Every structure is written in structure tokens, then in C-alpha cells.
Amino acid sequence: MIYTGVLTKMQTEFKEPVSYYLVFEDDFLNVNQLIGKNIEIKFEKFQCLNCGSDAPIFRQGFCKSCFFEIPQAADWIMHPELSKAHLDIEDRDLTYEKQVQLQPHIVYLANSSNVKVGVTRKSQVPTRWIDQGAHEAIEIVEVPNRYLAGITEVALKDHVADKTNWRSMLKNDLKDEDLVVWRDKLKPYIPQEALPYFLENHKETNIHFPVLSYPEKPNSLNLLKSQNYSGKLVGIKGQYLLFEDNTVFNVRSNEGLVVSIAVQ
Known part of the structure; x- marks a missing residue:
């Protein structure tokens, strides 16, 4: 079975243990069900989470142009103390900023x-x-x-x-x-x-996470460098997929990458 779509952070349900889902445009994947199985992750292309272009992802799932323009990537996102909507002062889009900040x-x-x-x-x-x-x-x-x-x-x-x-x-x-x-x-x-x-x-x-075993020496997977990776999934914690060979993959830090996931 092969699933293809743009990565966004895994959706979760607060259960014992936490349930994880990868949600694509036309499909979704219950990641907990893959624990104990071999899966292959392959990079296909970029897709900005805002404009949808195939320009390289700059940060937070956005291309460089969008990152410096849209309110979802403004400085107050990472630094809440910079919020100004309560003063009726606009940063990039006051309507959006009021909706989130207030x-x-x-x-x-x-x-x-x-x-x-x-x-x-x-x-x-x-x-x-x-x-x-x-x-x-x-x-x-x-x-x-x-x-x-x-x-x-x-x-x-x-x-x-x-x-x-x-x-x-x-x-x-x-x-x-x-x-x-x-x-x-x-x-x-x-x-x-x-x-x-x-x-x-x-x-x-x-909070309890669905993990069979933890990595002794976590090695972060750079999917853009390797283009594809195959391994046995042994757990999920935070926004990380944990594999048997100590490889770990941060789904959230790879938002905006279109991937194919094959369950072997």
C-alpha cells in the first residue's frame, strides 16, 4: 500500500497511548497501525502550505516568499510577547492577528x-x-x-x-x-x-506514547539529502517517527514536503 501527500504535522488524539494520524488531501493514515512494520518514505517534491507552489520550503512549511509575507509566519508566532492585536496595531493582517491573539x-x-x-x-x-x-x-x-x-x-x-x-x-x-x-x-x-x-x-x-523501543543514539533523517529511507517503525513520540536502527524523522520540521509512504 502506498500513500502520497504533502506532510503536515501529525494529528493526534489524547488516548492511552496517544493516537497519531497523517492527514493527506484525499486520504489519511493511522500511524499507530504501522508500528512494528517496515515502511519506506520517499521525497517527491515541495508544496508550500500557503501558495501550493513547488518552490523549496524555507521554514514552517512555507516557501521563502510566503514566510516573509503571510501572518501565519510573523514574528509573534514564535515570540508571543510581540503580539499587538490587543492594541489594535497591525503586523501583517490585523483581522487574522485578532482572531488568533485575542x-x-x-x-x-x-x-x-x-x-x-x-x-x-x-x-x-x-x-x-x-x-x-x-x-x-x-x-x-x-x-x-x-x-x-x-x-x-x-x-x-x-x-x-x-x-x-x-x-x-x-x-x-x-x-x-x-x-x-x-x-x-x-x-x-x-x-x-x-x-x-x-x-x-x-x-x-x-501522557503516554506508542513506543516499543527508544533509540539509544537518535540519528535525525534528512530526507532531502537521502531522498528516500526504509526502516522498521518502532514508535512515535512528539512529532517524531522512531525506527529500529536509531533513525528518527521529525514530521513537523518536514512540513511542505510531498512524500510517498509505502507499507512493506
Whole structure:
């Protein structure tokens, strides 16, 4: 069986364990069902997620032209503290920016390789945690817009990490942490504007991933360089496919690539 389509991040369902799906234009693939099987991934061409052109992907699934023009790739996406829609100030498209920025956002702690702070729209909980490969997470602040979430994250970065060590996450080098203790310890550093939105009664969410075995030395697959790869799928964690030979493939970082996937 061969499936062909443009890669976008895997869709997930919060189950025990998490269920993963690759969604193409005319088909979808339940990736969990491929665990234990040999699959071949082959690069076919590029397809920008915005304009659909076959120009090389620059970042985030977009060609270079789109990346520097569309609101979905503006700086406030990666840096929420730069959000300005609450001030009625446009960056690239005020209508889009209001739609995304002026809705409830969560500042959270997640533990994948270490405890880190992050920001996501409330509607993306727990999807965001799953995508990061976190085995436990907790909400600490729920604010009405992206700007307040951003300045809270910036303030907390001085006291807790804001990055994940992807190799440790994939090797499953885990240390269970009491995130309630972390939350309470960080409360004094939350900006005054966001402090009224502190969540003091939330409990940890635990996440389990469909993995038969973890790589001892993860080796990231560069599909553009190799053009194709074949191996036995042994697990899925975060947005990574894990293979028996220690190869790992980050689906999200390869968005915009048209691939064919053959189940052998």
C-alpha cells in the first residue's frame, strides 16, 4: 500500500497511548497501525502550505516568499510577547492577528527532557504537549490574549528552561517532576498583569506514547539529502517517527514536503 501527500504535522488524539494520524488531501493514515512494520518514505517534491507552489520550503512549511509575507509566519508566532492585536496595531493582517491573539492562552510547564515553560492557545491543550513529547504537563496561567501569555513566558524564562533537548526526549531519559511544586515556586515571578489569572488548583496531565523501543543514539533523517529511507517503525513520540536502527524523522520540521509512504 502506498500513500502520497504533502506532510503536515501529525494529528493526534489524547488516548492511552496517544493516537497519531497523517492527514493527506484525499486520504489519511493511522500511524499507530504501522508500528512494528517496515515502511519506506520517499521525497517527491515541495508544496508550500500557503501558495501550493513547488518552490523549496524555507521554514514552517512555507516557501521563502510566503514566510516573509503571510501572518501565519510573523514574528509573534514564535515570540508571543510581540503580539499587538490587543492594541489594535497591525503586523501583517490585523483581522487574522485578532482572531488568533485575542483568545484565551495558556502558560504551562511541560516535562519532556526537562521542565520547560511554554505558551499555547487554550484550544491546543493537550495537543501542544503531545507535539513536544511531554510525558507530564500542567497549566499555570490562563490569560485572555497572547501578549499577556508572552510576557509571562519571558518573565519565567529566567527561572526555568524554555527549550526541549530533543535527543534526551527521544531516548526517554526522563525524570518525573512534581509540576505542582514547580508551579508554586514560579508564582512570585509572574508579572503583575498576569497574576490574577494564576491557576492554583490544576493537576498534572500525564501522557503516554506508542513506543516499543527508544533509540539509544537518535540519528535525525534528512530526507532531502537521502531522498528516500526504509526502516522498521518502532514508535512515535512528539512529532517524531522512531525506527529500529536509531533513525528518527521529525514530521513537523518536514512540513511542505510531498512524500510517498509505502507499507512493506
